[in-house]
Amino acid sequence: MTHRIAILGASGYTGAELVRLIAGHPSMSIVALSGERKAGMAMAEVFPHLRHIDLPRLCRIEEIDFAQVDLCFCALPHKTSQAVIRELPKTLKIVDLSADFRLREAEAYKTWYGNDHVAMELQAEAVYGLTEFYRDEIRAARLVAGTGCNAATGQFALRPLIAAGVIGLDDIILDMKCAVSGAGRSLKENLLHAELSEGFNAYALGGTHRHLGEFDQEFSALAGRPVRVQFTPHLVPANRGILCTAYVSGDAAESHATLARAYADEPFVEVLPLGSAPSSHDVRGSNFVHIGVVGDRIAGRAIVVAVLDNLTKGSSGQALQNANLMLGEDETTGLMMAPLFP
Known part of the structure; x- marks a missing residue:
């Protein structure tokens, strides 16, 4: 058919x-x-x-x-x-x-x-x-x-961890690097090559990005109580891709094992070995998500990195x-x- x-x-x-x-x-x-x-x-x-x-x-x-x-x-x-x-x-x-x-x-x-x-x-x-x-x-x-493309990236990194209760809910920080195609095709002065290339900048600081509405809705529903994350996106001079670095409180090995179990049967989600982190190059032009977990030098802290192609x-x-x-x-x-x- x-x-x-x-x-x-x-x-x-x-x-x-x-x-x-x-x-x-x-x-x-x-x-x-x-x-x-x-x-x-x-x-x-x-x-x-x-x-x-x-x-x-x-x-x-x-x-x-x-x-x-x-x-x-x-x-x-x-x-x-x-x-x-x-x-x-x-x-x-x-x-x-x-x-x-x-x-x-x-x-x-x-x-x-x-x-x-x-x-x-x-x-x-x-x-x-x-x-x-x-x-x-x-x-x-x-x-x-x-x-939203940012909302999807952050949720792939964190939903299983919030649902399993293995990370703290009051000190989650999401730092995202976002390619320029996420801003659409309309002409904008700040997206001109001469003004965008050879640098990058943070935007929507202080909790003003619209995708926070999705994080609030979805993470709070999972946790059964309000969850408010800190989220800062950065515009980078690349055509495609989002790289999300999530800083969380919790054991890195437990977080990795939780993500690996959650995505074991998912055809489009790859969880890397503990201690490895993905690059946006790894998923460019594809429908895949790659996720890595690394422990921090500070005990009880973990770093979760997720990448996907924002257009795919x-x-x-x-x-x-x-x-x-x-x-x-x-x-x-x-x-x-x-x-x-x-």
Whole structure:
């Protein structure tokens, strides 16, 4: 059976990544691509690296016949996404890559994104899209909310440790190095080559990054009480990748053993030997997550390092993994490609 796929917002980085991944999927066919500002253009004009693929031209959303679509990926900006999804057919399966359905509480969404949610009636059916931890719910879902890429990285490092109670909950520090593609494709002065290259900087300091809403929601639910982490992201002059260094209180060997057990059967998560740490190079262009645990010289402290590709496992690869489950496919289909190196 071939599943008919639409991608809304296909002219952005995550849209292009979805096309790249679906091109190698044996049972998916792209039947519609939207790109409001580039409607009428061929995908090859927008992304020349995709010119070898036979694709429909970009169009406006209202031109798509959703009766001919089995599953829709929505790669639109937050706020835009909720308004669009609200008008789509109520029987259509949707994987949303924006932030609009990640936070379960309306007030939390307003706090972190600055506006009222206009489609809260859909929030009750939305499933949080961190596949390894919500697999059964995703399989039965109609609407899945993809995670933030930073939020996914930090959760892969810490969820099993919080759930098992092997680390302290009041002194968790997350330090993340984030590639520039995470900021999207829109032109921004600080992302110009001359202003970004040969340096890196911290941003969203003091607990202002929007992905903290996901950490608060997910970690608190796991612990059964409020958990507030310190999180500082840093913009680095790289195209892809996130490296998360988590500083926690707890025994390194116990933390390593807990992570190894939790991910033993996960096809996309690799836990390195105790004392080893991964590089973002190790997962570039892939749907894999690599995690390492190292003990600190200070007794009772451990360092957990997790890496993933923000465009693949952090966004579009995760979306395809979820879509596979929603459509009854093996979740690894189209996603077992090896990382790119160098």
